[in-house]
Amino acid sequence: MKRRIIYLLAVIGMLSAGCNETDDGDHVDAITLYEKVGGSWSLSSLKMVDEFAKANALEPHEENLSSQFNYADFKINLNVDEKMKPTSYEVTGNVPPLFAPTGFWALSTDFQPTNSGSVMVLLYSDAAKTQLTDSLRLTSVPGSNEEMEFQLVRTSGGTPFISYVFKLTAIN
Template identity: 65%
Template sequence: MRCKIIYLLAFFSLLAVSCNEMDDGSHVDPITLNEKITGEWGLMNLKMVDEVAKTNKLEPSEQVLSTLFNYDNFRIKFNVDDNMVPTSYEVTGDVPPLFALSGYWKLSSDFQQSTGEPVRIYLYSDAQKTIKTDELRLTAVPGSNEEMELQLLRTSGGIAFVSYSFKLNAIN
């Protein structure tokens, strides 16, 4: 008799626990890279890397450009529409252009790649995004520190000869 009571209590306990429904909250869309990149960014550091010298282990292979040519007032602003879809970008400041100072942009992927490959920011001269002018690599994704790194790679015959690494911080 005592054993039956224990089984009945165990059965009702399991039944009571199984009736609880988990509430995981409301569904929200995941945060995209578009949301992390949108806004205005100021230059912290700009480094030019001689990729040929670096490959051949020749020094110097890097030069800091941030303090030269007025790059200290470099700003780039990435705009999005109401649906967080990339629209235009604009570079401000009295700086020599390393890429077009204004145009349109989109990402190669809305999310970071699991392969470790950097997401590419494609730059276009037209709003339809059919005439690509350049490509930036997103080498460090903005996070809680509100910093981002972009790389502009110049190639000839498919071989990289120079790259520019922009370390940026969010301007609020």
């Protein structure tokens, strides 16, 4: 009987020793929006919206610019480094610039907001990201469909008068 108790205590001791080590795997960084937004994108469509006409229910208040002014050639590269941090951006294609064609970029937040707030793509002229040149509202975050949409809004006296809606598709 004494042998059985010793054997039983030995087995319980081995089992409990194995339970003391917690192995949750290796630490990985959280998935940020930079992993979804960073990369090369081509234009699917570009729409110009007359915000004044839209606010006053005047027609037409939208115009498709996709096939005009060579915008079919519009591409944007939102570069990230090996740690998925934003670096530079570049617009390619022989298109009239609606915002600075080269510079540096960042998002207003690393993660998708849980409230109704929007994410802004902030464009800078310097690598230190101190000279803001423009901001684009991210209206559709890429998902499994590899499509993204952002909006450039022009204001006068704080009131929007025109906006440009860019629909983009990832370039693989």
